[in-house]
Amino acid sequence: MATKIFAAPSPHVHGGESTRRIMGDVLLALVPALAVSTYYFGLRVLMITAVSVAACVIFEYLIQRLLFRSRSTIGDLSAVVTGVLLAFNVPVGIPWWIVVVGALVAIGIGKMTFGGLGCNPFNPALTGRIFLLIAYPVQMTDWTTGVPDALSGSTLLNDVKTGAVSVSDCDFMDMFAGNMNGSMGEVGALALILGGIYLLWRKVITWHIPVSILGTMAIFAACTVMGEGGSLVYEFPLFHILAGGALLGAIFMATDYSTSPMTHKGMLIYGVCIGLLTMIIRLWGAYPEGMSFAIFIMNAATPLINKYCRPKRFGTKK
Amino acid sequence: MRTFPIGGIHPSDEKAWSKDKAIEVMELPDEVAIQMTQHIGAPATPIVAKGDKVLTGQLIGEAAGFVSANIHSPISGTVTNVEIFPDGQGIRRQMVIIKREGDEWVESIDRSKEIKRECTLSPFEIINKIKSAGVVGMGGATFPTHVKLSIPDGQKAEILIINGVECEPYLTSDYRTMLERGEELLVGVEILMRALSVERAVIGIENNKPDAVAHLNKLIVGGNYRGISVMPLKMRYPQGGEKQLIAAVTGRQVPPPPALPISVGAVVCNASSAVAVYEAVQKNKPLIERVVTITGKNLMHTHNYLVRFGTSYKNFIEHAGGLPEGDVKILNGGPMMGRAVVELSAPLLKGCSGITIVSGREAVRRKEGTCIKCAKCVAACPMGLEPYLLAKLAQNKMWDRAEEHNTVECIECGCCSYTCPSNLPLLDHIRIGKQNVMANIRARAIKK
Numbered sequence: 001m002a003t004k005i006f007a008a009p010s011p012h013v014h015g016g017e018s019t020r021r022i023m024g025d026v027l028l029a030l031v032p033a034l035a036v037s038t039y040y041f042g043l044r045v046l047m048i049t050a051v052s053v054a055a056c057v058i059f060e061y062l063i064q065r066l067l068f069r070s071r072s073t074i075g076d077l078s079a080v081v082t083g084v085l086l087a088f089n090v091p092v093g094i095p096w097w098i099v100v101v102g103a104l105v106a107i108g109i110g111k112m113t114f115g116g117l118g119c120n121p122f123n124p125a126l127t128g129r130i131f132l133l134i135a136y137p138v139q140m141t142d143w144t145t146g147v148p149d150a151l152s153g154s155t156l157l158n159d160v161k162t163g164a165v166s167v168s169d170c171d172f173m174d175m176f177a178g179n180m181n182g183s184m185g186e187v188g189a190l191a192l193i194l195g196g197i198y199l200l201w202r203k204v205i206t207w208h209i210p211v212s213i214l215g216t217m218a219i220f221a222a223c224t225v226m227g228e229g230g231s232l233v234y235e236f237p238l239f240h241i242l243a244g245g246a247l248l249g250a251i252f253m254a255t256d257y258s259t260s261p262m263t264h265k266g267m268l269i270y271g272v273c274i275g276l277l278t279m280i281i282r283l284w285g286a287y288p289e290g291m292s293f294a295i296f297i298m299n300a301a302t303p304l305i306n307k308y309c310r311p312k313r314f315g316t317k318k
Numbered sequence: 319m320r321t322f323p324i325g326g327i328h329p330s331d332e333k334a335w336s337k338d339k340a341i342e343v344m345e346l347p348d349e350v351a352i353q354m355t356q357h358i359g360a361p362a363t364p365i366v367a368k369g370d371k372v373l374t375g376q377l378i379g380e381a382a383g384f385v386s387a388n389i390h391s392p393i394s395g396t397v398t399n400v401e402i403f404p405d406g407q408g409i410r411r412q413m414v415i416i417k418r419e420g421d422e423w424v425e426s427i428d429r430s431k432e433i434k435r436e437c438t439l440s441p442f443e444i445i446n447k448i449k450s451a452g453v454v455g456m457g458g459a460t461f462p463t464h465v466k467l468s469i470p471d472g473q474k475a476e477i478l479i480i481n482g483v484e485c486e487p488y489l490t491s492d493y494r495t496m497l498e499r500g501e502e503l504l505v506g507v508e509i510l511m512r513a514l515s516v517e518r519a520v521i522g523i524e525n526n527k528p529d530a531v532a533h534l535n536k537l538i539v540g541g542n543y544r545g546i547s548v549m550p551l552k553m554r555y556p557q558g559g560e561k562q563l564i565a566a567v568t569g570r571q572v573p574p575p576p577a578l579p580i581s582v583g584a585v586v587c588n589a590s591s592a593v594a595v596y597e598a599v600q601k602n603k604p605l606i607e608r609v610v611t612i613t614g615k616n617l618m619h620t621h622n623y624l625v626r627f628g629t630s631y632k633n634f635i636e637h638a639g640g641l642p643e644g645d646v647k648i649l650n651g652g653p654m655m656g657r658a659v660v661e662l663s664a665p666l667l668k669g670c671s672g673i674t675i676v677s678g679r680e681a682v683r684r685k686e687g688t689c690i691k692c693a694k695c696v697a698a699c700p701m702g703l704e705p706y707l708l709a710k711l712a713q714n715k716m717w718d719r720a721e722e723h724n725t726v727e728c729i730e731c732g733c734c735s736y737t738c739p740s741n742l743p744l745l746d747h748i749r750i751g752k753q754n755v756m757a758n759i760r761a762r763a764i765k766k
Contacts, residue, residue, distance in 0.1 A: 011732030
């Protein structure tokens, strides 16, 4: 039997890591949050998510085959992740066609315009969300449709900002479990944290970005309270971490590979800036929530951070 | 437990295939091809001609310069040819072909098994003996040992580090050497300490070889070897890299080139080389044979053979039971840094610690994707470089920027390619970049 002898430069083995596996892990990590969301908001959550995922995948496929005339890469599951994250960033009552528009912006403009996976300067799902927030502000902040009666038509962040609700009245256990208003995927702090722990364990992400974002937000919130002579030194920071999209953003959105810095030092700078920007927008900005804008702004700063935060070279002090 | 400070990966060590196979002496080959470049530096100059009779251990290639090494005949017989032939990678090299007639050794070589510990030679004499025996680094880099031991003026060695790490998956030749020739190794270390005038030597061994650690510790206590200690290190590839090992053992990092390990007071020597030093100094035996592992998942029989240099890959593999069925990749070394062998008639060299046979399926590279900027290569790089960037710069032929980003500091360990989830051949590109940058640096030096 003729035996072929192969030749190639080293290394001759591979660790087995693949983009598909990484994306699969991210999807798995999002499952608990999806389950919590479905529990509180009903089956419509699954419908919207399915529409978003299908739209993202189909748009990516069509753009690659018809415009780029290249091999399709939908098998790497990154479009699926974008689809789920986009769905997680809209309220459950949103008309399904708005989600499709969001998917077109996310994949078409956010991702494929720049050359596809790894080349996009901004997180595609966030690009979609921000477009929808500006283009359909009413539908994107309509928290009443399809929501249990017990909940008001507004998010806690908005209520606290307008003074309708005091932080001291918030039920932190409910917030922790996910029994609150908000975008589909941002409720359910516990589920999101579990997903984050899974990603850390699988080494898909490192602690630097989530911890620096959440830590900065907590410290900033605590300082604000103390500066204003308030009494809720512990409650206020906790509220800001649990409310809104802080956890979803810190764990799943800001950690997007191609839009976040490459070195640990860079990640910390990026995370701290996101935390600061989020809190500034939340406390003094026009919007009740600033997470997506903060991440978006820092996405733009990522190349600059990469340029100045080089890894520590072996044998050098710096 | 200590380890090196940045980067690194944890490939499966795959030592189980061959670690329990005791060293066997391989039957002498009928013909050997002795390559004149078995070391880093200038090729040796052949000093024999067609028709000459040679003895085992006789000098046949003379070191051409300081950074070069002597080459000796591993068998006795007649020189049938001095000609250019392809080496394992297909590169044409000068070789001396010798047909074996018996096995008659040069008389001055002491072939007894008895351990001879006492050494009263001066450092200069020791280094001279090592030089004439053609001892080189046997971990794969094949840097001539006498050059390492000749400390430049104004610098001083403080510690001798013996590299028993063998972090490369599969290979077990250093491990078997430490287990079976521990006493010779320790005497070799004593001699090296004497040559360097250092008080302290540390043998670094990864913690996947606890029996080697225990065995050497026992011998050190039993033989009252002063100043020598064994340091178990936390398993992590590429711990056997010279700079990584120094950092793991001493906590000191060798500054970027042109600084050498001696700038932090360290000299590193491979475990098998230490045994070769013992034989060279105490037994007058030149470096003509070594332990070579032959291993792989699909092999029926794995072995650790004591082989004379110049034995062809073909002969060696057939002796070990032949190639497995199906497509294969034959590696001179292990899977991380080994080189694929394409010319099976080429000879085994001083730097060959093992032959790893990888199946065709394992060897085929998976389809390349695009860089997703996951930064896994940055985290894995033990030199603190940015592999994704160096690869990109090399692909775009931006040599000046690659130089700015210190591409020449790459040690080619392969951690980046190993971790890349998009299967990018990062190291392939970086190597090309490195070669071009080094060529540019040389060109500038000449201009000056």
